[in-house]
Amino acid sequence: MPKDHGIGASTKRREDVRFLTGKGRYTDDININGQAYAWFVRSDVAHGTLNGVDTADAAAMPGVLRIFTGADFEAVGGIPCGWQVTDRKGEVMLEPRHPVLAHGKVRHVGDPIAVVVAETLEQARDAAEAVVPDITELEPVLDMKAAVQGGPLVHDEIGSNLCYDWGFVEENKEAVDAAIKGAHHVTTLELVNNRLIANPMEPRVAVGDYAQHDDSSTLYTTSQNPHVIRLLMGAFVLGIPEHKLRVVAPDVGGGFGTKIFHYAEEAFVTFAAKELKRAVKWTATRSEAFISDAHGRDHVTKIELALDADGHFLALRTDTYANMGAYLSTFAPSVPTWLHGTLMAGNYKTPLIYVNVKAVFTNTVPVDAYRGAGRPEATFQLERVIDKAAREMGVDPIELRRKNFITEFPYATPVAVEYDTGDYHATMDKLLEIADVAGFDARLAKSKANGKLRGLGMNCYIEACGIAPSNLVGQLGARAGLYESATVRVNATGGLVVMTGSHSHGQGHETSFPQVIAEMIGIDENMVEIVHGDTANTPMGMGTYGSRSLAVGGSAMVRATEKIIAKAKKIAAHILEASDADIELKDGSFTVAGTDKSLAWGDVCLAAYVPHNYPLADLEPGLEETAFYDPANFTYPSGAYACEVEVDPETGKVTIERFAAADDFGNIVNPMIVDGQVHGGIAQGIGQALMEGASYDEAGQLVSGSYMDYTMPRADDLPFYTVDHSCQTPCTHNPLGVKGCGEAGAIGSPPSVVNAVVDALQRAGHTNVTHIDMPLSPARVWAAMQG
Amino acid sequence: MSNVTMKVNGKPVSGDVEGRTLLVDFLRGPLGLTGTHVGCDTSQCGACVVHVNGEAVKACAMFALEAEGAEVRTIEGMAEADGSLGTIQAAFQEHHGLQCGFCTPGMVMSAAALLKDNPKPSEAEIREYLEGNICRCTGYHNIVKAILAASGQDVPAIAAE
Numbered sequence: 001m002p003k004d005h006g007i008g009a010s011t012k013r014r015e016d017v018r019f020l021t022g023k024g025r026y027t028d029d030i031n032i033n034g035q036a037y038a039w040f041v042r043s044d045v046a047h048g049t050l051n052g053v054d055t056a057d058a059a060a061m062p063g064v065l066r067i068f069t070g071a072d073f074e075a076v077g078g079i080p081c082g083w084q085v086t087d088r089k090g091e092v093m094l095e096p097r098h099p100v101l102a103h104g105k106v107r108h109v110g111d112p113i114a115v116v117v118a119e120t121l122e123q124a125r126d127a128a129e130a131v132v133p134d135i136t137e138l139e140p141v142l143d144m145k146a147a148v149q150g151g152p153l154v155h156d157e158i159g160s161n162l163c164y165d166w167g168f169v170e171e172n173k174e175a176v177d178a179a180i181k182g183a184h185h186v187t188t189l190e191l192v193n194n195r196l197i198a199n200p201m202e203p204r205v206a207v208g209d210y211a212q213h214d215d216s217s218t219l220y221t222t223s224q225n226p227h228v229i230r231l232l233m234g235a236f237v238l239g240i241p242e243h244k245l246r247v248v249a250p251d252v253g254g255g256f257g258t259k260i261f262h263y264a265e266e267a268f269v270t271f272a273a274k275e276l277k278r279a280v281k282w283t284a285t286r287s288e289a290f291i292s293d294a295h296g297r298d299h300v301t302k303i304e305l306a307l308d309a310d311g312h313f314l315a316l317r318t319d320t321y322a323n324m325g326a327y328l329s330t331f332a333p334s335v336p337t338w339l340h341g342t343l344m345a346g347n348y349k350t351p352l353i354y355v356n357v358k359a360v361f362t363n364t365v366p367v368d369a370y371r372g373a374g375r376p377e378a379t380f381q382l383e384r385v386i387d388k389a390a391r392e393m394g395v396d397p398i399e400l401r402r403k404n405f406i407t408e409f410p411y412a413t414p415v416a417v418e419y420d421t422g423d424y425h426a427t428m429d430k431l432l433e434i435a436d437v438a439g440f441d442a443r444l445a446k447s448k449a450n451g452k453l454r455g456l457g458m459n460c461y462i463e464a465c466g467i468a469p470s471n472l473v474g475q476l477g478a479r480a481g482l483y484e485s486a487t488v489r490v491n492a493t494g495g496l497v498v499m500t501g502s503h504s505h506g507q508g509h510e511t512s513f514p515q516v517i518a519e520m521i522g523i524d525e526n527m528v529e530i531v532h533g534d535t536a537n538t539p540m541g542m543g544t545y546g547s548r549s550l551a552v553g554g555s556a557m558v559r560a561t562e563k564i565i566a567k568a569k570k571i572a573a574h575i576l577e578a579s580d581a582d583i584e585l586k587d588g589s590f591t592v593a594g595t596d597k598s599l600a601w602g603d604v605c606l607a608a609y610v611p612h613n614y615p616l617a618d619l620e621p622g623l624e625e626t627a628f629y630d631p632a633n634f635t636y637p638s639g640a641y642a643c644e645v646e647v648d649p650e651t652g653k654v655t656i657e658r659f660a661a662a663d664d665f666g667n668i669v670n671p672m673i674v675d676g677q678v679h680g681g682i683a684q685g686i687g688q689a690l691m692e693g694a695s696y697d698e699a700g701q702l703v704s705g706s707y708m709d710y711t712m713p714r715a716d717d718l719p720f721y722t723v724d725h726s727c728q729t730p731c732t733h734n735p736l737g738v739k740g741c742g743e744a745g746a747i748g749s750p751p752s753v754v755n756a757v758v759d760a761l762q763r764a765g766h767t768n769v770t771h772i773d774m775p776l777s778p779a780r781v782w783a784a785m786q787g
Numbered sequence: 788m789s790n791v792t793m794k795v796n797g798k799p800v801s802g803d804v805e806g807r808t809l810l811v812d813f814l815r816g817p818l819g820l821t822g823t824h825v826g827c828d829t830s831q832c833g834a835c836v837v838h839v840n841g842e843a844v845k846a847c848a849m850f851a852l853e854a855e856g857a858e859v860r861t862i863e864g865m866a867e868a869d870g871s872l873g874t875i876q877a878a879f880q881e882h883h884g885l886q887c888g889f890c891t892p893g894m895v896m897s898a899a900a901l902l903k904d905n906p907k908p909s910e911a912e913i914r915e916y917l918e919g920n921i922c923r924c925t926g927y928h929n930i931v932k933a934i935l936a937a938s939g940q941d942v943p944a945i946a947a948e
Contacts, residue, residue: 015888021865022823022861029815201923679929707832707921714931
């Protein structure tokens, strides 16, 4: 029987009730008395000299309070970057200034130039149309290879468009080159990891407020990590000490990475509210989101895999260009390097690996982490080149993978990480079962009879979640710690409030976190309330991204609860006149081992706050504890995915007929939520593989700038998925044995889709088709079939 | 500014609006009914779906003045009289048909409109009907299941096919 409460139960989400009745409280639902409205004037050209901004007519329009331009922000800091990469020669990356509002130059379509603040939104929008930027257009640089071969400079002052040239592991380079040169077989593949736009359904919103009575600022924002925004904006941009700055991220309508970063609009509304002495609100339109939210992916890669005659992997070499866009977004430099190069071993025993990444500035929107961040790019290259190698060598792609699986753990890869646990044969076995691979031939025959091509694609993936430990990532260039925090406050009447630094924007923490704590104490889940998203009432935390919430934030919560239990046992021991060591806590009751003496959880909580019969000489009253948890290592979820497609030979249209995912996430707290995370990740991965692609024209205009042009999966583009997470090798270094599940679907699914389409075409006799770049639109697939 | 009067969730309301004021902005602003969301500016995402005189309408694609005299129903009007979740709402919770919750009001309103016209839709009919509602979190799997369940159909059997 499945559990009906606690760890392992599919507890229904308590947050759903407010979301289903229209009572959610998202940032745009927040209105502050007397608030003014901001409307951004943005560059409509990709590259140009900004000679000036004529605001005179606009300033005279009704309701206009003030118009801000770049000159207003010269005295404050630029938008900071949170990660400094060191290149192959030991030099630090080029890090140009990222002004809050453009000054002197505009560098991408959407670059903010001026902001009108007015009494009403309509007045701000009307006046913005009368603001006239004086721009001398310059030739934009869009292609990454051209950008580093003498193209126009995005930032004149740094003298190059090459942000860094990173080699990893640099000491392996010669050995890798030699192994590839002497190998029995080398498979080479050039591919593009298409540029994506995260598109959480809630556009970004920022509301700045200023309190004159105590000179404090408050920012309400659509963020995945309010403390990070407080630190970056307060310390590096506006010079507001953290004790005078509160950042609140209430209900947030999806993030997928793009709400991690500190954005200019957040700094703007906070700054303007103080200047104007009234609240200032900005709500992005979707069109604005397309040209101001950080984009994702956008890698161009050549990968070479060397194999011996038996199919053992000998060496792997990759050469990648990674687009940074026009400015360095918060964690952009880390994505193609430490979140990508370290994953190139995948699930395999490849002894020698060398990864080269050139990060490049172009006149496009900044690029940063999007669901998976670096790991989907690594997985896609690896799992595509393995499939191609299998085809070239005439061996079964699954057997080739199995032959090279890592089977002994812990396993130190040649790319600096150590996998603690995993069982890749087990997830592959499970996949073959749930995907009904044995039934493929019958389905193939049926498709053929209907005039359709059919293909089966499979792949493995490994992911690294809960990036850590802080002292290591500091050496790698992170300008932040990567711990998580939790304060557990037990109230006198026995209920608990858990204040966590993790942030929930769809993950269901308000439900799953209490499952853990309630089980530890043996009380009802409804006695535990989760508080998150407000720097004023949660300890300094790093927020939610990288599938880290349960592995890192959950571990902090467990540690704090352990402290609570230890103290509660001392109180119970005093009251029960027993020794601490003899006290047991079970089902919400303290007992003295070997006796029938017991005390209820609530009685101990009350005693902590009404300490009449209490060991005051040895123990402080109260029952509240905080823990900061800094993990010893990443966690390493893994899995195997299978996709079956049909291809219409007349049109090239691909339909997903079946999709199966067998994941190993270690221990599971709420299987229903985990299933949902995987479903959503798969949909985004299928979106990347078949439909999504941010596209710029030659002038640097984003031509996929709305939902009319940027194709996201709709309900009728997708099937039901078969997901399974019964293969569980628990993480060895966190107290819950959990690994993280948020990004797996998006990491694991694109290669299986492309492998399936190539398989379908190969089976139909198009033997020259060994790769098609994503998105596999009907036009691209049709063209491939003609070639 | 012009005055507009309508019934929202059974209550008569009125207010002064500009000619260009969208129905969704009237609901979210003066009426404070923030359950209806705005997710795009091209009438594609469906986060703003409400019912106007019983029909599903994208409230971003209609001026407030066009709803003069209309009966409007929003997500705030979908619960049972005692405040408990309605059948569709309860099915979304039971089947985990929502994550971040932002598209959810539009999904529930669209689902209600579908089931009114087609009380036992097939999986394919549900998927086709939801073409105007984008969800970025769920991959639609559990939304489709929830709507099948709300229509009284055997969800495990259909999902397993």
